[in-house]
Amino acid sequence: MEPINGDKLRGHLEAMLLSTLERGGAHGLEILHRLEEAGCGLLRLKEGSLYPALYRLEAADEVKAVWETETHGRKGARRRIYTLTAKGQRKLDAGRVEWRQFVKVLGGILGASA
Amino acid sequence: MNDTTRIQLKTIVERAVRPVRASSSRKQKMREELLAHVSGVYEEESAKPGGDQAALERTALRFGNPAEVTNQLEESVPVGDGLLQFWEGRPGESKWRGAFRFIWVGAAVCLALLGIALFAAGLVRAWSREELLAVSSGRDFLPLWVFQMPFVLAGFTLVMCWMERSLRGGPPLGDRRRTGLIRSFASAWAEPATRVAMTGGGLCLFALFTLLHISANWPAQPTGRDYLAMSLAVAPFTGGWAAASVFCAWIFARSAAERRWHHAEWSSLPLGPSL
Numbered sequence: 001m002e003p004i005n006g007d008k009l010r011g012h013l014e015a016m017l018l019s020t021l022e023r024g025g026a027h028g029l030e031i032l033h034r035l036e037e038a039g040c041g042l043l044r045l046k047e048g049s050l051y052p053a054l055y056r057l058e059a060a061d062e063v064k065a066v067w068e069t070e071t072h073g074r075k076g077a078r079r080r081i082y083t084l085t086a087k088g089q090r091k092l093d094a095g096r097v098e099w100r101q102f103v104k105v106l107g108g109i110l111g112a113s114a
Numbered sequence: 115m116n117d118t119t120r121i122q123l124k125t126i127v128e129r130a131v132r133p134v135r136a137s138s139s140r141k142q143k144m145r146e147e148l149l150a151h152v153s154g155v156y157e158e159e160s161a162k163p164g165g166d167q168a169a170l171e172r173t174a175l176r177f178g179n180p181a182e183v184t185n186q187l188e189e190s191v192p193v194g195d196g197l198l199q200f201w202e203g204r205p206g207e208s209k210w211r212g213a214f215r216f217i218w219v220g221a222a223v224c225l226a227l228l229g230i231a232l233f234a235a236g237l238v239r240a241w242s243r244e245e246l247l248a249v250s251s252g253r254d255f256l257p258l259w260v261f262q263m264p265f266v267l268a269g270f271t272l273v274m275c276w277m278e279r280s281l282r283g284g285p286p287l288g289d290r291r292r293t294g295l296i297r298s299f300a301s302a303w304a305e306p307a308t309r310v311a312m313t314g315g316g317l318c319l320f321a322l323f324t325l326l327h328i329s330a331n332w333p334a335q336p337t338g339r340d341y342l343a344m345s346l347a348v349a350p351f352t353g354g355w356a357a358a359s360v361f362c363a364w365i366f367a368r369s370a371a372e373r374r375w376h377h378a379e380w381s382s383l384p385l386g387p388s389l
Contacts, residue, residue, distance in 0.1 A: 028150075047176050051187070079150040079151070
């Protein structure tokens with residue numbers, strides 16, 4: 001199967017990030033690992049693009065971020081741990097409803113119902 | 115991970131972050147978080163066969179096109195960050211330019227606060243004709259705000275610059291900032307140059323506040339009153355203000371010194387062509 005790259009992911013990235021955080025707080029790299037795991041290795045995301053999306057979610061109060069206290073030997077570079085907020089959870093729930101509707105409509109048109 | 119590798123990882127991050135139009139503090143956060151990310155990626159990649167250079171190349175590839183990341187980072191900067199950009203000034207700007215901006219922004223904030231206070235006072239109790247005349251003619255307020263505030267702001271700014279200069283000579287503040295305000299203050303106090311700046315600045319502010327207090331009350335003084343006695347009477351008050359001002363100046367100086375140190379560290383990275 002062909003990998004799913006950045007262009008195809010556009011528009012769904014934020015919902016996917018919220019979904020990964022439903023499993024608990026995580027830093028950026030851990031979020032990527034969760035995405036890869038859930039996407040069975042078929043997701044191809046440019047990793048630098050992850051953080052702007054997380055910053056947008058944070059500005060919208062849909063995720064909350066705190067700096068970790070330990071740098072684990074990375075010489076001053078700390079990670080931020082992102083967690084889902086109640087607003088983010090509501091957005092995720094709404095996103096799931098929209099997605100089901102989207103798949104149903106497109107599935108009907110393409111003759112390939114999910 | 116050796117220092118050379120670390121510099122190369124920082125370069126990967128800096129290619130994306132340097133062109134972003136955002137406040138220094140926001141870019142500082144971006145750099146730190148992205149550096150932590152690429153460091154983690156590099157650790158994963160260096161566990162694979164191919165050597166360090168190949169691991170670095172794969173790290174850069176996974177990070178993505180710097181120009182695209184720059185655009186995405188810039189889009190994530192909130193509109194309100196513009197105010198912070200203005201407050202923080204251009205990275206690497208001269209100390210005097212920064213001090214001048216601090217003074218006039220401080221004066222603007224003080225005048226805005228005064229306006230709000232006067233408006234609120236008018237809401238609580240309607241102004242009498244005499245009070246309104248006193249305020250609008252400037253008989254009561256203008257001397258205080260026009261003649262005293264510039265001295266207070268200028269004094270505060272000079273003390274802040276002195277402290278920032280003393281902090282610049284010490285070790286990087288990065289770790290101090292994480293220890294909390296009080297512990298960080300105690301750590302700064304341990305530096306002799308900073309201790310001198312804090313003590314000297316505090317004494318200067320104390321003298322300034324005492325002089326301003328005397329000058330503000332000058333026409334109202336009864337004849338023959340001993341000004342030394344009056345100064346001693348207000349000493350706890352002016353001393354408290356001076357100590358609080360030193361602490362506030364140190365907070366501003368600390369963040370300014372941190373921004374300068376951070377700018378010096380990252381702006382010296384030669385970006386060169388992408389890996």
